[in-house]
Amino acid sequence: MEDYKYLFKVVLIGEAGVGKTCLVRRFTQGLFPPGQGATIGVDFMIKTVEINGEKIKIWDTAGQERFRSITQSYYHSANALILVYDVCSQLSFDSLPHWIHEIEKYANTKVLSYLVGNKIDQINRREIPEHIGKQFAKRYEMNFMETSAKEAENVDTLFLDIAMELTKLARQQELDTDKSPTFSAGTTTVVSNCSSCFRF
Amino acid sequence: MTGTDFPPTGIDFLPTEIDFPPTRIDFLSTGIDFPPTGIDFPPTGIDFPPTISVGGKSIPIVSQGCYFNNTINDDLDSLMENQSLLESKMSGLHKILPSLQILETDSKQLHGMVSFTSTLAENVSSKVRQLDLAKSRVTSAITRVEDVLDLKFCTDGVQTALQNEDYEKAASHVHRFRSLDENVLRMTTETDEGSTLDTSFRLLHEAEEKLRMIVSSKFDAAVHSGDLASIERFFKIFPLIGLHEEGLTKFGKFLSSQLSESSYKTLVLADNINYNDKQANVIYAETSTQLFEAIAKVVEIRQPLVETYYGHGRLFTLMKILQTECDRQSRKIIEKFRHKRDFDRVVQQVQQDSVFHRPNATEKFDPKVLDVLLSEMVLLNTRTELYLRFFRRRAVADIEASKLEEDKKKESVSIVDKFISNCDLSRLMQEIIGSYIMLEEHFMREMVLKAVAMDSTESSSQTSSMVDDTFYVVKKCTRRALSSSSVDGVCAMLNLACTVLEQDFREVLMSRVRKGFPYGFDLSQAYTMVQTSIQQGKIQSSDTEKEKTVFLVSLNNAEASCEYCKALKSSLEDEVRKLFLKCTEQSKAKLQTCLGDLGNVASRFKEVVDFGFSQLSSGAIKPRLKPLVDIFLSTSHNISEEDFTNYEANDPWVQNFIVQIDTMLANFKSTLSSGNYDTFVNHTTSEVTSQMEKAVMKTSFNRLGGLQFDKELRALVGYLSSVTTWTIRDKFARLTQMATILNLEKVNEILDYWGPNSGPLTWRLTPSEVRNVLSLRKSETEGIQNQDKTETKANKQKPPPHEKKRTPDMRVRPGTQEE
Ligand SMILES: Nc1nc2c(ncn2[C@@H]2O[C@H](COP(=O)(O)OP(=O)(O)OP(=O)(O)O)[C@@H](O)[C@H]2O)c(=O)[nH]1
Numbered sequence A: 001m002e003d004y005k006y007l008f009k010v011v012l013i014g015e016a017g018v019g020k021t022c023l024v025r026r027f028t029q030g031l032f033p034p035g036q037g038a039t040i041g042v043d044f045m046i047k048t049v050e051i052n053g054e055k056i057k058i059w060d061t062a063g064q065e066r067f068r069s070i071t072q073s074y075y076h077s078a079n080a081l082i083l084v085y086d087v088c089s090q091l092s093f094d095s096l097p098h099w100i101h102e103i104e105k106y107a108n109t110k111v112l113s114y115l116v117g118n119k120i121d122q123i124n125r126r127e128i129p130e131h132i133g134k135q136f137a138k139r140y141e142m143n144f145m146e147t148s149a150k151e152a153e154n155v156d157t158l159f160l161d162i163a164m165e166l167t168k169l170a171r172q173q174e175l176d177t178d179k180s181p182t183f184s185a186g187t188t189t190v191v192s193n194c195s196s197c198f199r200f
Numbered sequence B: 001m002t003g004t005d006f007p008p009t010g011i012d013f014l015p016t017e018i019d020f021p022p023t024r025i026d027f028l029s030t031g032i033d034f035p036p037t038g039i040d041f042p043p044t045g046i047d048f049p050p051t052i053s054v055g056g057k058s059i060p061i062v063s064q065g066c067y068f069n070n071t072i073n074d075d076l077d078s079l080m081e082n083q084s085l086l087e088s089k090m091s092g093l094h095k096i097l098p099s100l101q102i103l104e105t106d107s108k109q110l111h112g113m114v115s116f117t118s119t120l121a122e123n124v125s126s127k128v129r130q131l132d133l134a135k136s137r138v139t140s141a142i143t144r145v146e147d148v149l150d151l152k153f154c155t156d157g158v159q160t161a162l163q164n165e166d167y168e169k170a171a172s173h174v175h176r177f178r179s180l181d182e183n184v185l186r187m188t189t190e191t192d193e194g195s196t197l198d199t200s201f202r203l204l205h206e207a208e209e210k211l212r213m214i215v216s217s218k219f220d221a222a223v224h225s226g227d228l229a230s231i232e233r234f235f236k237i238f239p240l241i242g243l244h245e246e247g248l249t250k251f252g253k254f255l256s257s258q259l260s261e262s263s264y265k266t267l268v269l270a271d272n273i274n275y276n277d278k279q280a281n282v283i284y285a286e287t288s289t290q291l292f293e294a295i296a297k298v299v300e301i302r303q304p305l306v307e308t309y310y311g312h313g314r315l316f317t318l319m320k321i322l323q324t325e326c327d328r329q330s331r332k333i334i335e336k337f338r339h340k341r342d343f344d345r346v347v348q349q350v351q352q353d354s355v356f357h358r359p360n361a362t363e364k365f366d367p368k369v370l371d372v373l374l375s376e377m378v379l380l381n382t383r384t385e386l387y388l389r390f391f392r393r394r395a396v397a398d399i400e401a402s403k404l405e406e407d408k409k410k411e412s413v414s415i416v417d418k419f420i421s422n423c424d425l426s427r428l429m430q431e432i433i434g435s436y437i438m439l440e441e442h443f444m445r446e447m448v449l450k451a452v453a454m455d456s457t458e459s460s461s462q463t464s465s466m467v468d469d470t471f472y473v474v475k476k477c478t479r480r481a482l483s484s485s486s487v488d489g490v491c492a493m494l495n496l497a498c499t500v501l502e503q504d505f506r507e508v509l510m511s512r513v514r515k516g517f518p519y520g521f522d523l524s525q526a527y528t529m530v531q532t533s534i535q536q537g538k539i540q541s542s543d544t545e546k547e548k549t550v551f552l553v554s555l556n557n558a559e560a561s562c563e564y565c566k567a568l569k570s571s572l573e574d575e576v577r578k579l580f581l582k583c584t585e586q587s588k589a590k591l592q593t594c595l596g597d598l599g600n601v602a603s604r605f606k607e608v609v610d611f612g613f614s615q616l617s618s619g620a621i622k623p624r625l626k627p628l629v630d631i632f633l634s635t636s637h638n639i640s641e642e643d644f645t646n647y648e649a650n651d652p653w654v655q656n657f658i659v660q661i662d663t664m665l666a667n668f669k670s671t672l673s674s675g676n677y678d679t680f681v682n683h684t685t686s687e688v689t690s691q692m693e694k695a696v697m698k699t700s701f702n703r704l705g706g707l708q709f710d711k712e713l714r715a716l717v718g719y720l721s722s723v724t725t726w727t728i729r730d731k732f733a734r735l736t737q738m739a740t741i742l743n744l745e746k747v748n749e750i751l752d753y754w755g756p757n758s759g760p761l762t763w764r765l766t767p768s769e770v771r772n773v774l775s776l777r778k779s780e781t782e783g784i785q786n787q788d789k790t791e792t793k794a795n796k797q798k799p800p801p802h803e804k805k806r807t808p809d810m811r812v813r814p815g816t817q818e819e
């Protein structure tokens, strides 16, 4: 039970063109793809995180409106959601409440959610100052991070942070379920080693 | 030495015998030291000029001078001896001198000859080079002459051909002329001849232009008059005059107009279709299928023509133009579809329903209408996917057959892929699939909620109707999604199926199970009533009874759901494997992952079953067993011989215990599904052993009481083994071991089975438990405390033979015990 391996589902969402695909490619392949085309439907990748050997399954969704119902179907089973906006686009920031509404509607209540402001390498074109993003994230009780897929800033940190948080949560949950009185609760006598074999 | 043959073979050139400089004459030879090393000159022994020191010391100087004189004389003598040797050597040198002079002359002569030869060779080779150059010039001159002749021939030919309206011939002349390098031809001509060449070129250029115009307008005219033969005729001429793109574009436009015409006709037919027609429900999918088939047919027919006259690698140009028309026509069809099927209103309504969560909205659609609509949508998409796959296959095959370099080919293929995924048709279908998912989810959820709402229990079934109904709907919806051929659509529907099963269905089961299994008055009667009420098909007894039934049925439902879920997963897996055989690895992995989630849902149902059994255990099994075990507790196991025989005749508790358990099991057997019944027996057995273990620890035994308990336990194990399909002995291992201890003739016999003597026996009891059990033996308690080994050995008695035989009962197969 010691080196228990986890498989987490992480889903990236957010408006078209904010850089979701670039963030994933940077993390999984270590590159910034030139001329990245819009995502069609949903892409997915699996990456093993080096810390505890846990795996994270990353679903990169399309931001374009016509893929919305495909995208939404992934919320429910997500362990973590990364909501991305573009710090150089007020428009992408303004759409955040709408996305948060979707999260509240479709996602699991226990989902770990992150707000990520991407493209911070474009210093001169920035429209959303860091503190505004941070404040917004705080209001909705989300973790916050600013990244640049292009300059590889904070990208690994983001995903590793998520993996670590999720491992922590999963361990916690495991402890809770072990404590909770499931059906083996009846055996209040000396718990012989054999009792586990009754749990077929 | 002056022989004519060269190089002279008679003599060694630079003969090796005469070393040059000759080594035989030791000139400055090391034999004679020069200056001779024998004498020191000026001698180092004395100062020279000798210094005469003052003060009576002159005598030693003189004597030293004499000594010095003698040495010089000796040295001179030896030098004189060498004189003759030196002289003979000198005379030898004199004799050699003339031959050295000859050598020098010969060498000079040789040098002369060698350089002459080399010049000669160089001359020859340069001549050859010149000849070569001249030859190649002659060849190119001939080609050029031919070219010029051809040019003149073309010039004349083009004119005649144009006059005769023989455009094929004219085009072939132009094609020939286009293959000539005009600049080179112009450069190599003399000025006076240049004027005629110029004229030729001018004429040919003019002819080319003229031909282009003629072919172009003739083609248009042919299109206009619908003259298919001429269209094809001029289509073949375009590539000869370098107008590949224009030819393909013009031809493509012509074909497009034909497609547009036929598509219009089918759309009109579709609009006027009779509602009774069996295709009426899918007519727009059929209409677009006809469009796709028409395009496929066009490609099929024209591909050989394009390949022959335009070469490989150009089909895509034509297909792109056809696709533009296809996009236009598809949009028209989809618009009609939307309009006729009231699509936008349906979508809007469903969206509102999901936003406002109106479970009792009056304006609900007839699910049948939705069902029909959904089927047409998936058909639309699957036909489109099929067509787009055809499109890609043809375009890529043509590129692969072309003469392009490998990386160019790859680039072209990726252009094709990009074109397909961005074409209007693809986007239209992405929208359709997006709406389809939303509507299908709505349909699925509504139907599942309906199944739950209309849940009923048939007497013949241990589960209620909502399980079969729900899984029927989920299977129907996911299979319909599969038939859409859209990987993302399938994945989304699989995700949503999981969500609906977990949220809308499992939650219902869980909430019912969570209420627990109620217990109150006479239980055995209650079970019978549950049974009869179920058998009568309706529930008319008290609320408690109703609750019990609901609980047990829900437990069965959860168990069945778990199995159905697994079955659904594997059947969908099979279908996916067949239907998506040819899609990319990435898509397959996506599908596989989403299918895997269905397996997780199965284990979520299992959790409900497990939770239900924990409820059942505390609600039914435990309270039922408690009074039975109490009877055991009130039965003395501290008995006399007389009691023992009496017990034999009138069983104090175990027979009743067995009968009661049997009744309980029998009652549940009819109500629980077979899987759940097995689990129930399992739980009962666990509860029996655990309660009995506790009870035993509270009872005191004497030797005969131990024997009595052993008998009772055997009866119990025998009964429970008869009602289960698996071996039960393992569960009773601890109790059996307790009985063995209690049944020992003397307590210290335990040492025959303990520690190093345990042999193949694996103890399930800890040492302290063994000690505790031993302490239950009334009379022997003191004895064991003062026990020591020698006493044990001394008092050791052979157990009665029937007890010896019993030991294997205590044995547990090695390995079954966990660490
Ligand atoms: N300067 C800069 N540009 C970026 C960065 N990340 C992404 N981009 C650019 O933003 C554009 C869109 O990036 P994508 O990753 O395709 O965006 P997306 O969110 O996946 O878009 P959809 O798939 O349509 O939802 C591309 O042109 C990227 O080159 C970044 O960190 N810095």
Ligand SMILES: [Mg+2]
Binding pocket: A020, A021, A022, A037, A038, A039, A060, A061, A062, A063
């Ligand atoms: Mg993307």
